[in-house]
Amino acid sequence: SQKIEQNSEALNIQEGKTATLTCNYTNYSPAYLQWYRQDPGRGPVFLLLIRENEKEKRKERLKVTFDTTLKQSLFHITASQPADSATYLCALRTGTYKYIFGTGTRLKVLA
Amino acid sequence: DTGVSQNPRHKITKRGQNVTFRCDPISEHNRLYWYRQTLGQGPEFLTYFQNEAQLEKSRLLSDRFSAERPKGSFSTLEIQRTEQGDSAMYLCASFLFQGANTGELFFGEGSRLTVL
Numbered sequence: 001s002q003k004i005e006q007n008s009e010a011l012n013i014q015e016g017k018t019a020t021l022t023c024n025y026t027n028y029s030p031a032y033l034q035w036y037r038q039d040p041g042r043g044p045v046f047l048l049l050i051r052e053n054e055k056e057k058r059k060e061r062l063k064v065t066f067d068t069t070l071k072q073s074l075f076h077i078t079a080s081q082p083a084d085s086a087t088y089l090c091a092l093r094t095g096t097y098k099y100i101f102g103t104g105t106r107l108k109v110l111a
Numbered sequence: 112d113t114g115v116s117q118n119p120r121h122k123i124t125k126r127g128q129n130v131t132f133r134c135d136p137i138s139e140h141n142r143l144y145w146y147r148q149t150l151g152q153g154p155e156f157l158t159y160f161q162n163e164a165q166l167e168k169s170r171l172l173s174d175r176f177s178a179e180r181p182k183g184s185f186s187t188l189e190i191q192r193t194e195q196g197d198s199a200m201y202l203c204a205s206f207l208f209q210g211a212n213t214g215e216l217f218f219g220e221g222s223r224l225t226v227l
Binding site for chain 2: 036042043046049091093096097098099100101102103
């Protein structure tokens with residue numbers, strides 16, 4: 001079955017450092033992959049999308065890479081700030097436009 | 112505010128009761144999704160609609176769950192004979208499907224269900 005795995009443990013980093021989150025998937029070949037941010041008690045909010053033919057995508061302090069051979073996406077937040085503390089979710093879209101989400105990684109940026 | 116509205120935001124009910132959640136998507140969005148999320152987990156797919164047609168329902172979903180989108184606008188998710196294991200956040204999301212577009216999902220704030 002299709003499976004999406006993210007770092008299950010929380011990630012704590014110091015303010016100003018780069019946070020790197022991992023998303024691995026199996027039994028699937030997605031056309032693109034999305035990343036969302038979710039704050040406690042709120043719905044997820046879309047951040048970035050990367051297509052299968054793109055190696056890297058950037059938006060301000062965010063960077064996403066996509067390696068279809070490794071079946072992995074990496075999500076980077078540079079110059080991290082305490083306001084970046086949240087849970088980050090990756091999601092794959094199936095051929096019928098059903099979106100499957102990973103378990104999420106909780107990031108805490110320490111001041 | 113993404114423009115997707117969910118009601119009620121919180122619902123506490125006793126085991127065995129029926130509950131209904133409503134989702135009002137962004138008005139021009141033709142696709143609507145329901146997800147369930149428990150603490151520490153990612154959103155789990157329940158079902159989705161293209162206009163009023165229900166395209167797929169998760170096999171994990173028991174017959175106690177039913178969803179409708181009668182006029183292709185708002186949607187309801189009903190849980191009959193609730194069980195404590197149904198306690199979760201129920202999320203609704205929508206987007207405008209137009210051929211091969213990328214489909215960023217717009218989520219509501221969710222409806223939190225607690226079954227006592």
